[in-house]
Amino acid sequence: xxxxxxxxxxxxxxxxxxxxxxxxxxxxxxxxxxxxxxxxxxxxxxxxxxxxxxxxxxxxxxxxxxxxxxxxxxxxxxxxxxxxxxxxxxxxxxxxxxxxxxxxxxxxxxxxxxxxxxxxxxxxxxxxxxxxxxxxxxxxxxxxxxxxxxxxxxxxxxxxxxxxxxxxxxxxxxxxxxxxxxxx
Numbered sequence: 675x676x677x678x679x680x681x682x683x684x685x686x687x688x689x690x691x692x693x694x695x696x697x698x699x700x701x702x703x704x705x706x707x708x709x710x711x712x713x714x715x716x717x718x719x720x721x722x723x724x725x726x727x728x729x730x731x732x733x734x735x736x737x738x739x740x741x742x743x744x745x746x747x748x749x750x751x752x753x754x755x756x757x758x759x760x761x762x763x764x765x766x767x768x769x770x771x772x773x774x775x776x777x778x779x780x781x782x783x784x785x786x787x788x789x790x791x792x793x794x795x796x797x798x799x800x801x802x803x804x805x806x807x808x809x810x811x812x813x814x815x816x817x818x819x820x821x822x823x824x825x826x827x828x829x830x831x832x833x834x835x836x837x838x839x840x841x842x843x844x845x846x847x848x849x850x851x852x853x854x855x856x857x858x
Contacts, residue, residue: 733770733771734770734771735768735769735770735771736763736765736769736771736804736839737768737769739840739842739851739853739854741769742763742804742806742840742842743842743849745763746761746763746804746806746842746844746849747844747849749761749774749776749806750806750808750844753776753808755808755810756781756810757778757779757780757781757810758778758779758780758781758782758783758784758807758808758809758810759776759777759778759779759784759807759808760776760777760779760784760786760787760805760806760807761774761775761776761777761805761806761807762774762775762776762777762791762794762803762804762805763803763804763805763806764794764795764798764800764802764803765800765801765802765803765804765839766799766800766801766802767801769802772798772799772800773794773798773800775790775794777790781810784807786819786823786827788823788826788827788830791803791827791831792827792830792831792834795831795834795836796834800831800834800836801835801836801837802836802837802838802839803827803831803836803837803838803839804838804839804840804841804842805824805827805838805840805841805842806841806842806843806844807820807841807842807843807844808843808844808845809843809844809845810845811845812845812846813845813846814843814844814845814846814848814849814850815843815850816841816843816850816852816855816857820841820843820852821852821857824838824841824852824857824858825857828858838858839853839858840852840853840858841853841857841858
């Protein structure tokens, strides 16, 4: 039947518990804690955790440096700039966002979650990955460990027919692209 949506028992429970999901399709939620959002289709989005609403056009497209910079700048605006955090966006062939996750560190840095990112890429069928993290030091220059971790991830996801499209480093209002610097 046209317009009919079939939900699993888990999704029915999720929809009952999160009745705010019945918003108009041009609204989305922005993460405010270490959680994830999964964009299932043009009108279906799954959320977890505490979030706020922001008007947006769906589906979210990360089709270039400007779009990625704008999206991730909004993500970092909600978090403590004194703690390092890594945002990972998985996209399809048309640069439509499939899944976004956030991994928190502390003032001294963070562990690069290589395995989790690879598992998410496989489970979502990602064609591309866009990474963004902040440097609490205020220097947006990528560190050697940033470059090594990005290269390791790019090599690993290549086996999944996925590519690391860019890795952005945010600090003190500045943004540096590892792709623009030639590291990808």
